[in-house]
Amino acid sequence: MNACELNSTLNRYFDDELPPAQRASFERHLRDCAPCASELEQLRGLSCQVRSMALPKASADFLTRLDALSDRVQDVTVIRFATRLTAAAAAILVAATCHWALVSRDSAASADASSTALTRTETAMVDPESAVAYDTASASAVSDVQLDPIMQNLSGGRP
Amino acid sequence: MQETDPELVTKIRLGDKAAFQELVRRHADSLLGMAYSLVGSRADAEDVVQETLIVALRRIQSFEGRSAVGTWLRGILVFKAAKLRRSRKVRSTMTLQDHDGSGDAERADNGLASRSATVAVDSRVDVTAMLDTLSQEHREIVVLRELQQYSYEEISQMLKIPIGTVESRLYRARQELRKRFGGYTP
Numbered sequence: 001m002n003a004c005e006l007n008s009t010l011n012r013y014f015d016d017e018l019p020p021a022q023r024a025s026f027e028r029h030l031r032d033c034a035p036c037a038s039e040l041e042q043l044r045g046l047s048c049q050v051r052s053m054a055l056p057k058a059s060a061d062f063l064t065r066l067d068a069l070s071d072r073v074q075d076v077t078v079i080r081f082a083t084r085l086t087a088a089a090a091a092i093l094v095a096a097t098c099h100w101a102l103v104s105r106d107s108a109a110s111a112d113a114s115s116t117a118l119t120r121t122e123t124a125m126v127d128p129e130s131a132v133a134y135d136t137a138s139a140s141a142v143s144d145v146q147l148d149p150i151m152q153n154l155s156g157g158r159p
Numbered sequence: 160m161q162e163t164d165p166e167l168v169t170k171i172r173l174g175d176k177a178a179f180q181e182l183v184r185r186h187a188d189s190l191l192g193m194a195y196s197l198v199g200s201r202a203d204a205e206d207v208v209q210e211t212l213i214v215a216l217r218r219i220q221s222f223e224g225r226s227a228v229g230t231w232l233r234g235i236l237v238f239k240a241a242k243l244r245r246s247r248k249v250r251s252t253m254t255l256q257d258h259d260g261s262g263d264a265e266r267a268d269n270g271l272a273s274r275s276a277t278v279a280v281d282s283r284v285d286v287t288a289m290l291d292t293l294s295q296e297h298r299e300i301v302v303l304r305e306l307q308q309y310s311y312e313e314i315s316q317m318l319k320i321p322i323g324t325v326e327s328r329l330y331r332a333r334q335e336l337r338k339r340f341g342g343y344t345p
Contacts, residue, residue, distance in 0.1 A: 011330050015304065017311050046336055050305040053286035055192030056201050062191070066183045066209065070176040072216050083220065 004036050014043045164228035171219055183212065186229055190236055196302045197240035198247075199287050207243055211236040226316065233307065234317040237299055244295050289340055297332035304329055 006029055012018050013026045030037050058066075162170075162178075164185070170178035190211060194204035214235050215222075222231060290298050303314045311329075315322045 008330075011326065011333070015311065015329075017326075042337060043333065046333060046340070047305050049340070050286055050289070050301060050336075053196060053290075053306065055306075056195050056204070058187035058191050062205055062208075063184065063187060065205075066187060066212060067180050069183070069209070069212050069216065070179045072213065073171055073174055073176045073179050 004033050006033070006036060007039070010036055010039055010043070014040060014047075165224055168219060168222060168224075168228060171216070179216070182228070186232055189229070190232060193233060193302065193307060194236055194240055196287075196290065196306050197237070197298065198243055199291055203243055203247070207236060207239045210239045214239065230309075230313065230317065237303070237317060241295055241299065289336065292339060293332060293335060296328060297335060300325065300328045301332050301336070 006026065009018065009022075009026055013023060018026060030040065162181070164182065167178045167182045167185075171182065187208070190208045191204055194207040194211075195201060198204055198207060211232060215232055218235075222228075226234070290301065293301065299318065300314065303309045303317065309317065311322050311325045314325045318325070320328075
């Protein structure tokens, strides 16, 4: 790293990552900045050295071993079929669960409605005040004539 | 007419073994070269390529073709090589803890001996030895940029890191190399 403020641009210039205008501008800078020019030369040298690395080629024996992997290609198609089958099964399961949940909710709602109506009638018979609190309309349907004997009975009075 | 890589992938998905073999022959040399530059030994590089192709076959149904097939394969290879280097490091550490000396032979056989930063530097400098002195992250970035010549954006996608990180990591890796091997003349 050198002291030049444009030093950070050097790597991007070297890697050809600068937009054309910035590249041209940096090239002008390089003509006047000896530290950047020197560092660029070092980068080129380093890069050249790394690129000189001798890389091996695949031997016939190695290629034969890789060819043997092609047996797994059949597995790929099996996996593909299995994946699709699993997806279809999952979709059916989800649909069935949703259907069951909806049916159960509807049944429960009907049962709840009947049960609530019954409970409220019973409550009204036993405790007309709470019946009024829960369901004013139902309570108001119960006449004072009907309530009086019940109230008296509950309070221990004579009918 | 020669089929393109995406056409071969489509055939492999349908269970065509010959298409797989053709794809392998097309990329074997470059994958092996890249693996070698990442792990530093031919035997390990061959293992990495083999594992890369196994993973590629396993994932071929989910390959969406957003990148070139070669780039996709290299992306898998980088991770496989990193995994091998990590396990190798663990093995190497364990071996170093053995004081019976048997570990030395093993490391030498595998070409895994931790090479000193004072590797002799001259015009015949051993590039593998140079790369061996780098950390895994720095080695990856140098190989992808210098040997594979990928752009910052491609490296970013391959390593799943931001472009800014690619730039800073590459900068630091080069600084490290220059510090250690700055005396050579290309």
